[in-house]
Amino acid sequence: MAGPLTSLKVLDFSTLLPGPYATMLLADMGAEVLRVEAPDRVDLTRVMPPHDAGVSTAHSFLNRGKMSIGLNLKEEGSAEKILELIKGYDIVIEQFRPGVMDRLGIGYEALKAVRPDLIYCAITGYGQTGPYRNRAGHDINYLSLAGVSSHCGRADSGPPPMGIQIADVAGGSHHAVMGILAAVIHRQQTGEGQFVDISMTDAAFALNAMSGAACLAGGQEQKPESTLLNGGSFYDYYQTSDGRWLSVGSLEPQFSARLCETLGIPDMASYATSQKPEHQQQLKAALKEKIAAKSVADWQAIFSGQDACVEPVLTISEAAEHPQLKARDMVIGVDRGDGTQQKQIGFPIKFEKTEAEARWIGRKLGADNADYL
Incomplete structure (x- = not known):
């Protein structure tokens, strides 16, 4: 197995985009990732169009390189199965609202009692604390509350709906991977695991960077088409x-x-x-x-x-x-499991010694039940 993270094992309870994107990055870097999915509540990315050879392209990409088990976490005995599984895992990623995993009997404290050095990452819209901790939201809402949308777009038409999910991916996924790997280094040094709390709104707020510095320290509130980099100049x-x-x-x-x-x-x-x-x-x-x-x-x-x-x-x-992206291997062929390959976006970090690898497209739900349960 290739990649720098081959020593890590990840139990993934996330769905949709932020968590699965994060665990895809970990899998590409060599981590062993096992997805735990509800067999009676299919992840939307498994069915959303378009499809390639009968499989959603979103699922094929976001869940490449991972194993899959189908397990109804609300059924009696499911918590015991997870508590047994966690003994062999280093990291948990989940994307439920705060308190859901606790009610299922597999929250951080319950899992830590079995695996004391566990690294547990929870990705939510607003974080584990604060008045919005239980509030529903989507990418467009996180960008709005974080101030990002206020200085994007045109002065006469307002903020645009972005073509990519900025808070979900640049916020949730990338910050989750950063937090997890920082916690791994801390564990290597101290033997301690820890809880990593990722708020997509926090992360989106942090993405303001220069505009945020100008506002908070310089007193200059940014508006669309008002600055050097957002349409206020010839840029x-x-x-x-x-x-x-x-x-x-x-x-x-x-x-x-x-x-x-x-x-x-x-x-x-x-x-x-x-x-x-x-x-x-x-x-x-x-x-x-x-x-x-x-x-x-x-x-x-x-x-x-x-x-x-x-x-x-x-x-x-x-x-x-484009010749530049082709030279960087940013479009790759990933094994469909039948001897053919699907075109996918490649891994964006190039390692000299431990090359990342996309091993297979997203698997069928429960494909690995026999091996893991």
């Missing part, structure tokens, strides 16, 4: 003659000078570094006019030899064929 997207889009990120003077020279407006290069809003708007208007005159393919050819931080907005299928 923006521009439509081409064929209805596609070009991203312009030429912030540094050497890049903005090259941009203006390539577009035939060298006299406007000084506007790119100007702090005056009217200069930024004049430059944006000039870029809009110039870029609208040619197709995205034309601009790709023109800027292909220019180091100017100008790139086309690609579709996912186009990105998958």
Whole structure:
């Protein structure tokens, strides 16, 4: 088995996106992951379209490299089975609302009594404490309450619904993996396990980074199209003659000078570094006019030899064929279990010594009951 985490065993009670994405990352890095799923309440990602060879592509991707058992946690005797299983596991990940696992008899205290050095990670919308701890929510709600949505989008149309689940993945999944691995290091040093409390709203709030620092320490509340990086400057997207889009990120003077020279407006290069809003708007208007005159393919050819931080907005299928992403093995073939392979997104971290591996697509519910129960 490849990967740097081959010594770890994970019991996964999560569903949908945040937890499964986190345990997929752990599985790709070599951890042994066993999913515990309710046989009478199917995870939505197992059935949501589209399907490939009769299997949901979301499930195939999010649950690759994992084993699966079907177990109704509410049935008599199920808690005892988990308490027996946990003796051989290092980590638990769950995504229920606070207190649910306790009511099932397999909460942190019950599992810790059997496995004292257990690392237990709970991913929820709002965390284990606070007035919203039991409140329902989705990605769009977490981003809203965390202030992220307030400074995204356009001034005249408001915040956009994002094309990716930022709070779920960048917040819940990635922070969960960080917290778990930090707890693993702590356990290696002290022998102690611990509870890791992941709030997707907390994590989304932390993603504000520079805008959050500007507000909290600098007193500058961010609004859409008001800052250097959110549409308040020429750093923006521009439509081409064929209805596609070009991203312009030429912030540094050497890049903005090259941009203006390539577009035939060298006299406007000084506007790119100007702090005056009217200069930024004049430059944006000039870029809009110039870029609208040619197709995205034309601009790709023109800027292909220019180091100017100008790139086309690609579709996912186009990105998958881009030579840079292909060179980085970001599209891989994953075993379907029948000798064929399914195309999937590759693992984004490259290890020199312990290469990550996507071993198989998501398995059928309960496929491993005979081995584990």
